[in-house]
Every structure is written in C-alpha cells, then in structure tokens.
Amino acid sequence: MSLDTPPLAPVVEALRAQFGPAILSQQETGEGFPVLWITPEASPGVHHFLRERVPQPFTLLADLWAVDETRRQHRPGPARGVTVQSHLISLERNADIRLKVACDADAPRARSVAQVFPAADWYEREAFDMFGVTFDGRASHRRILMPATWQGHPLRKDHYARATEQPPFRMTEEFFAAEEAANTIDPVALGLPVLKDGEELMQLNFGPHHPSTHGVFRIVLGLHGEEVIWAVPDIGYHHRGAEKMAERQTWHGFIPYTDRIDYLGGVMSELPYLMAVERMCGITVPARAQVIRVMLCEFYRIMNHLLFYGTMAQDVGQMSPVFYMFTDRERGYRVLEAITGARMHPAFFRIGGVAMDLPNGWDGLVRDFLDWMPPRLDDYRRMVMNSDLFRIRTVGVGAYDTETALKWGTTGPGLRATGMACDWRKLRPYSGYDQFEFDIPTGSRGDIYDRTDVREQEMRQSLRIIRQCLDNMPGGPVKADHPLTTPPDRAAMQHDIDTLIPHFLTMAQGTVVPRGEATGQIETHRGLAQYALISDGGTSSYRTRIRTPSFAHLQMLPHILPGMTVADVVAHIASLDFVMSDVDR
Template structure:
C-alpha cells in the first residue's frame, strides 16, 4: 500500500480493500492521480465482476486495455516484478471516475485469461495486445491479428522489435508473395462461427471495402447476407496501421507532436492537446490562462471542421448529393482562420509542451469574427436542406439504434453516447484547459439512432461557435508559453539574452527535454469521442511507452451488435453516423 491511512484513499480503493483485503493489491502512485492497483492474475475476474456488477455506482465501461513491455524499464521502485504488464482502465459514468488495474506477467510469451465474458469490448483490445506484444489470452473467442496482416512475423511493441524501417531488410513483394498475402486475406466464415447456409437456402458473403466510398477509408467489412438483410458481419481493420505508438518510443517528447496530428487526421490540434497536457502534468508545468484559451479556441475550430465533414458525407451516404459541396465551402472558411493563426490548415502541430508555437498574429480577431458572423446562417440553411428533409429522416430514423447500456458495454463515447440520453461530456464533467470558464450546452438525445447522432453533431457545431465567441471576447493577456525549463522550445527572444536559456533551447530542440520518471494520462472530449494519451516516462528524452486510446477503435467494434437484422442500406447509414477515420482506428 501507499503511504496514508485508508481514509485518505479513493472510495473505490477502500471498497476493493474491504471486499478482497488490502493484501490482494499493490497500490501505485501515478502522476495523473488515477487509482492504480496491481493484483494477481487469478483474482482479476472476480475483481472485474465486482467493479462492473456489484459495487455501488459501478464501472460499466472498459475504457481501455493495453500492455507494457517492462523488461528494459529502469525506474520501477516499489512495483511488482514483471516482464510484461497488462493494463485495464475502467470508467464509471455515475462516479465520473476511473480506475486502472494492472496484472504483472512473467515470461517471454506469457498468457492471461480473457475477460471477454465480462466486458464484450475486450475482444478487440485483447487481440491488439496479442498482435503487438505476443501475450496470449486464454479463452478468447478468436485470437488473431487485428492491426497487422495475418502473415506478419513478430510483435512490434516488444522492446526487441526495431522501430525504424532502416533497421530492417528492404521489403520485397514478388508475385508469389503477393499471391500468398492475398490468400491470407481470404474470408472463411467457419473461422468466425458463421454457417454458409440455413436449412433451405445459402447465405451470401459480401466484401464491403477495403476500398469503397461508403467505408470511409481503408476499412473492410465482410457481410453475411440473407437477401438484403445483414445476418452478421465481421469488421476488418489494420489497413491504415503505421505504428504510431511505436514511433513514440523513438521520437523525443517534443518531436513526437507532429505525429499526433495524424491520428484523427480531421482533428488537427485536438490530437496535440491530450499529449501535451499529459506531459505538462508529469513535468509540473502550469500554462498561462492565455494558452488555455487559445487552445480551446483552436480545438473548437477543429471540432467544427470535423463535424462539417461528417455532416456532408453523412447526408451524401443517405442520398443527398448537394449538402457536401456547400459544407466543404464552409469547412474551407474555417481552415482559412486556422491557417491565418497557425500557418497550416489540417495538421498544424501547433501546440507545444508548456504553450504554443507562437502567439496569436495581429488581426486574428477580424478573421474569427467574420467566421462567427457567417456560419450560423449557413447552419440554418443546412437544417432545412438536410436534417428536416423527409427522405433523410426516413432513411435514418430508427436505424442502428442502441441504448446507453449497450453504448457503455462497447466503449462508445462522444455524440454516439450522448444520443442515447447519457449526458456525459468531459468538457463539463471534468473540465480541462479552462473549459469551466465557458458557457455552453451539451446536446443530449434519447433514441440513440442514426438520425440523433447527426442531430448531436449539428448542435455541437453551434455550441462550438458559442465557445469561440467567448474566446474572442475574453482573450486573456500574457505569454503564450509557460516559464519552465521543460517547456519546449523556450521563448526564442530569451535565448538572445542569457546563456542558460540558449543552452536549454539547444538541448530541448536537439535531444529533447528529460521528463521525470512516472506514469501519466490525459483524457479529452475530442471530435469523435473521448481520446487519451497514457504515457510512461523512464526519465529519458523519449517515451518508454505511448498508449493512444482513440474513440473510433471502440466504435467500429460495435458495428455487428448494432446492425444485425437490418438492411445493407441501413449499414451504410450507420457507418456514416459513426463518424470515424481509419487513422484514428489503426494508429
């Protein structure tokens, strides 16, 4: 146990100690303050069942499941011996709280009992851990690769696996190997527990994707069809995987920032925010109020651009051809503002550890005001043309509906969760970056269908405009960077005045800052749901382990449960309503 009496411990920890005994757990102190407990593998299932089904205000959502290769980690004082650690993060909406559970594993290729019977969405997460680390989950219904091709050799997030392409032999794809790779992708229904026929007729199996406009990226879904009815389906991801988490182990803390832009590539600086805020926690950096407000303003601009793209493509997927062209015009107007402030459009990589790349330029207020004057009238037009269109309504009302319990079971967050009637938005529930200072409403639905998921995002655009206007009218004065030695890079003007700042600037840009040892995380309400970075520092210039939990990964796993028994056109509308990008899924 950590120092302190049980009365100083979080309520959930006291409940676990009372139920299972404090000698069952090892309490770990983390920078983010999340209750973190190590426990034996043979007690994992009963503890998870207690937290999900028995404890008051239960932890109904498995928010994340990942692993860490501990074998080269130097700063592990007080932690149980481990070659690998499997990490479970649970979320309770009722408590507005999380708990992190860890299981230490010994051996080169260890195994652990699957928790899919407890949390259904553990299926994909356990497959990812096996794919990336080689940890076997006994009893898993279908333990096979998920992000890498079936023929791949090795497990990339293990420490002995190289991180750079230059460390491998040149890749060659001759005709024979191409045929072998294609054959490995052949879908066998029996492998997934599907039958090829019913008592009096055969089923048809149809490939949708991985290159198809309605798949919204390099995404494949194999459909088992009875006529046009979807009997079952198997989503197949990984075509966009490029090792973003592995890159975190080779880049300095600072130079990794541009990589984060490419996760949800429609989210821009929204991807920077959880990463730099997590590092600011571990470094002990408090950013100025001006930095917080500018960050909020830019994040809300990217929420608007992302939602506009969703809005247009959603309308197109249910049969409306015109709206997408008009919405792209407005999206470009928002990008004009973003470019005038940051210098870039889609991927500014503009946030920095401790601040921003530079201050707001002169005249920024004019560009922002022009957009605020323009956009509301356009939204009113779109509502008449799209959301009040009888054809669009008939194509989306009652389609792929699910309730709050199903959303929590599958790890759904963001508008998809709020459309079911669950009022949970991190900007309100756990304000960060100064969101507590803004007045805005969180739209909440009650039917949880395709149509309401669109309504949520349309109203979120309006609320983002409210937030941006408050930023415009109440922008604090002050610096655009914190005065802290680990802020990267330090203010340029100071490097010309004293040698200490010049040295710090040189080291921060070349080698990167050395972050204190420890673990930290940061969750934010991103464009598509809750996004977070869970970072492990081993007192080095780069991350020991970078975990990116994205909303889209969880949302695609839910597809079969929500679409069984509905029609192929309903599936297209459902996919459109999820609002995902494959880089956010595959990383």
C-alpha cells in the same frame, strides 16, 4: 485539465476485503486516481466486482493495453516483463481506476475480461498482436492490426522499428498469393452460419476500397438477399505504428505525429498528449494559451462535423449539402491558416502552451466566420434534418441504448444520442472549459437521426464557445516560463555559459521529462481520446498508449448490423463518424 477524481478509498478497501491478497499493492502515481496491482487469476473477478457489485459501478472500460517493461530502468510494482493494464471509468462517480497485471516476459499470459466488458475483445486482440499476450478464456487470438502472416509482435522492445533494419522487401508471386489466402475470412472457422432457411448466404467484401467505408476499411458481410446476417470488420489497412514511433521521437518531436492520429481533428489530438506531458512536468499553462487552445479545438470540431454532416446526407442520397458545407469548411480553414499556418496538420500546440501568439487581425477573421455560420446551419437544418428522405432513412435505424453504448466503449456524440449527457468538457473541465457557457446536446432514441442531430447542435455550441473566446481573450504569455518548455533567453546565452549549456542541451537532446506515468483525456469531436504516457526519465517516451474513440466505436458493428439491409449499413457506418487513421493509428 485534472484527472483528480473523488476519493475512492472505500472502493479500494472493498476490493481488499473481497479479494484479499489478490490485491497486491497500490502504486503511488501522480495520476489522481487509484492504480492497483492485482494477480492475473483475480483479474476477471475484480473487473466484474467493479462493474456489477459496487455502488455507482465502473461501467466504461475506457482502454486496455500492454507495456513491455524489459528495458525500463525505473519499474515500480512487482517484477514483470510485460504489464497488462485496464482503465475503468464510473460516469456516475466521475471517477477512474486503473488495474495492472504483471506477466512473464517470454510468454506473457493474462486472463480475459471480455466476458465482463465486451469492449475488451478488440483491446485484447491488439495486446496479443502487438505484444504477444495470450489471454486465457478467449476462443481466438487472431491478429487485428497486423497481417495474419506477420512475424513477431511490433511493440515489443526487441522488434525492429524501421524498415531499414530489415533486408530489402521483395514482392514475389508466391508471397502475394500467400497474403491473399491469409486475408480470406472463413465464416465456419469463426462460428458463423453459411445458410439461412436452407439457402446459402452470399459473402460480400464491403471495402476496403469503397466510398462509404470512409477510409481503408473492410467489412465482410454474410447476406441473405439484402439482409445482413453477420458482419466481420477487418481493420489495420491504415496502421502506421504511431505508438512505436513515439519511442524514438523526442517529447516535442512527437507532436506532429499526433495530428495524424485523427487527420481531421487538427490540434485536437495534440491536446491529450500535451496535457499528460505537462502533468508529469508539473507545468501550468498560461491563461491566454488555454483560451487559444480551446478556440482552435472548437474550430476543428466544427470543421469535422461539417464534413460528417455533408457526407452523412450524401450517403443517404442527398447530393447538394456536401458542396455547400465544403464552402463553409474553406472559410474556416482560412481562419486556421492565418492563425496556425496550416490547415489539417498544424502541430501548433507546444508543451506548456502554443507555438506563437495570435496574428494581427485574427479577431476580424473569427468574427466574420461567427457571423457567417449560423444562417448556414439554419439552411442545412431545413435541407437535411427536416427532409422526409433523411428521416425515412435514419429514424429508428441503427438504434442502441445507453447500456449497450457503454458496454462497447462508445463515447462522444454516439453516447449522447442515447440520452446520456456525458461530455468531458463538462464532466472534467480541462483547459478552462469550466469558464465557458455551453450546453450538451443529447438525443433520445440513439439512432442515426439522433447521432446526426447531436452533431448539428454541437456545431452551434462550438460557435458559442468560440465567440466567448473572441470576446474574452486574456492577455499575457502564450507559453509557460518553465525550463522544460522554454530554453534560456537567447541574449543571455550569448554572454553566459550557465545559460549556453542548458540551451545547447535542450536544442540538441530535447526535453528530459521526469520519470513517471500520466494520463491526458479530452472530449474530441468523436468522443474520449486518452493518452497514457510513461517516462523513464529520458528525452522520449518509454510507452505512449493512444486510446481513440473510433477504435471502440467500430467494435460494435457485428452486434448492430445483423438485420439491416446493405443500404442501412452504409447509413449506419456514416453515422459513427470514424476515420481509419483514428482506428488503426
């Protein structure tokens, strides 16, 4: 994959002309897109300029995050203790730009850009929660992933990483009562109404333990009868500190953790992480490994979409489809088990390739699945998409347009359902996707029906891609012959000290990745997944930033749900196809 985007020198020059010394410098990286240091005061203006005033504007805020620089040995750019970074994308240009703001270590402050990019709201709350960054211009700095009573900021380098570094936890009645009280949502404090037409609104805790929230997820609803007046999403119940874990794992050792980011995506979450590592190391993945990666990613796309399809139908009242579709998923998992040795968490990809070659008989298993699925999908289309019940519950419900989708950071099927054919496999082909023939399904209304229809059609396109992998699987190695990926030959190691020492160091310490920064982006089954990595020249990551599509997609709920009924809320949530591990990380 390449993030090498079209030259943006004119945009950079326009920024310098408009903001002058506020554009401090341009950082040299291997990213393939401009990385600019700007002053904190200029941040809202620079973001507004890029979003509104340049041709082919940067309308998608892909991510915003912070980095604790206090223990970093190799720090390019201005002196700082914490860096706040934002990653903007122009889909018209197919180009990226990254902006960095240097902040103080003890009391980091930046300017809020949520008025320019509404999607920045949750990202800024996360930067406050995890790093203690205060954003001037925000009305509130409520924690978002950690409990309101949490002490400290977990992604700072001085915050403990393991429970064993703290005294034993003791649950007392007083502690439990304090936590319960801190978890109460006060609508008045949030500026939300408590009355409509003179009648008191009912406050309903929808979740966190509710079947239709698809995980441990809570939405507090203000209801006037069955009508939703306001909604307050409450996330973090599934937070495990994956980005913190990356700091203490080796580059190879973190691969199994990526599977758990989106526990339904299998190898899909491994790919952007590995592509970023491979970029920093200058590793070229062999052709056979690339095709194997593509084939397995498309298998997991189908596995996820089948689960979505069945549960989506179930959430609007159709009970049968989910049972049929679980039968199909079982057949698919048999193929994945045979190839990777696992079902949900294979940890099969490696830096520079894959763990092992395809087993004998893999082609027969894949061919049987390809023959099995198309007639089943035809049946499901008649059963679900053509059903009057499904159409009544989904057509025109939960609709939003392309502009709204981009404003809130929506990517993947949720964006394509609005009519925008944006797919990173086509936009920026990685892993050889440019060698495959497939179409990008789109919708027109951006409603629940279209979001379902896009995913149904995507399964058919995934089958097309897998068949091309089957028919055109190249020969050759499945892992790059590179010292950072493959230890010296074992036979030579037993006779030669010059190979014994590197072998021992690689196995004992782990891979030493050259210092630098790199980004990996892919089109997952949910949308854009992005890993932004920093290596300080060690055997583990200095900073691993994980941008997930589900986090961005839930942020839109307070702006879409008002006016819906509670039953429509259930259908709309299902149509977003999120999992809480992907939200909370």
